[in-house]
Structure formats: C-alpha cells, structure tokens
Amino acid sequence: MRAKLFSVCLISAALWPTAAPAWAHHSFGVEYDVNKPVTLTGVITSIEWTNPHCFVYIDVKDASGKVTNWKFEGYPPGVLYRQGWKRDVSIKVGDTITIMGWQARDGGAWGHARQITCADGKKMFFGPAPGTGDGGAAPPVDVPQN
Numbered sequence: 001m002r003a004k005l006f007s008v009c010l011i012s013a014a015l016w017p018t019a020a021p022a023w024a025h026h027s028f029g030v031e032y033d034v035n036k037p038v039t040l041t042g043v044i045t046s047i048e049w050t051n052p053h054c055f056v057y058i059d060v061k062d063a064s065g066k067v068t069n070w071k072f073e074g075y076p077p078g079v080l081y082r083q084g085w086k087r088d089v090s091i092k093v094g095d096t097i098t099i100m101g102w103q104a105r106d107g108g109a110w111g112h113a114r115q116i117t118c119a120d121g122k123k124m125f126f127g128p129a130p131g132t133g134d135g136g137a138a139p140p141v142d143v144p145q146n
Contacts, residue, residue: 028102028130032112036103044095045069049077049087056091056113056126058099072099072113074127083125095119102130 028034042058053073061067074080077087084090091097101113113126 028112028128031104032102032130033105034102034130036105036107036111037100038103038111039098039100040070041096041098042070044091044093044097046093047091049080051076051078054080054126056097056099056116058097060109068109070099071110072101072126073111074113075125080126085124090124091116091118099126101127 040058040060042060044056045059046055046057048055054075054077056072056074058070058072059067060070075083096119098117099111099113100115100117101111103111112130114129115123116126117123
C-alpha cells in the first residue's frame with residue numbers, strides 16, 4: 001500500500017510542471033484591444049457559466065442582413081452571482097441584448113464584454129474594465145522626466 005501511494009505521489013510530482021501552464025491566466029491586453037471598442041445588439045444563442053470566465057454568444061445582423069455569431073468573455077460565475085446575476089434568469093438564450101466591450105486583437109468576432117444591457121433597459125457589468133495591454137511599460141501616473 002505504501003509503495004502504491006509513493007508511486008502515485010511520484011508520478012503526480014513528475015507531471016505537475018507540464019500541467020501548471022494550462023492554469024496560467026492571461027491579461028486583457030494579450031487578447032483584446034482597448035482601441036477597438038464595440039457595442040453590438042444581438043440575440044443570445046448560448047451562455048457558458050464556466051470558470052475561469054463566463055461566455056455569452058450572440059447573433060449580430062449587419063446592415064446587409066448577414067448574421068455573425070460573436071463570442072464575449074466576462075467574469076467567472078462567482079463574481080457574476082455576487083453582482084446579482086442569476087443563471088437562466090438575468091439573461092437567457094433567445095433574449096435580445098446589447099453588449100459593450102472590446103474586440104479581439106485579431107479582429108475576429110469575439111471580444112471582452114464590460115456591460116450588458118437587457119431589452120428592459122437594465123444594465124449589468126459582465127466583465128472588468130480593460131487594462132492597457134502595455135505590460136507595465138507605461139506608468140499609471142505621469143512621471144516627471146529629469
């Protein structure tokens with residue numbers, strides 16, 4: 001029994017370095033562009049209440065009638081619950097919503113959501129405000145140059 005437990009611990013310790021990068025988190029600036037704000041109205045096709053981020057998918061129709069399915073990332077479920085969100089109540093598949101956020105750097109149909117406005121006008125935060133994506137190169141305040 002002790003040999004078996006030791007073997008399991010040894011294998012777990014050996015695999016830990018390969019599993020750790022999968023748990024790494026990203027910054028706003030890695031995936032999203034603060035200079036690409038978007039405000040889109042569409043019909044919810046899917047909602048993923050998952051960690052580390054929830055996702056809302058909406059069908060957005062452009063001026064020519066072409067429909068594009070957009071994916072928006074937001075807070076994890078625990079943060080949304082603390083802000084008053086209720087799963088399958090606050091928003092649900094089939095609802096028409098307006099999302100304000102920032103588009104992905106690659107220009108694709110996905111982004112980081114900040115605020116969702118429901119059909120009744122209720123506004124709720126779905127994600128945090130953006131970072132600058134400069135990796136700390138620019139100081140948060142003006143620094144006098146000597």
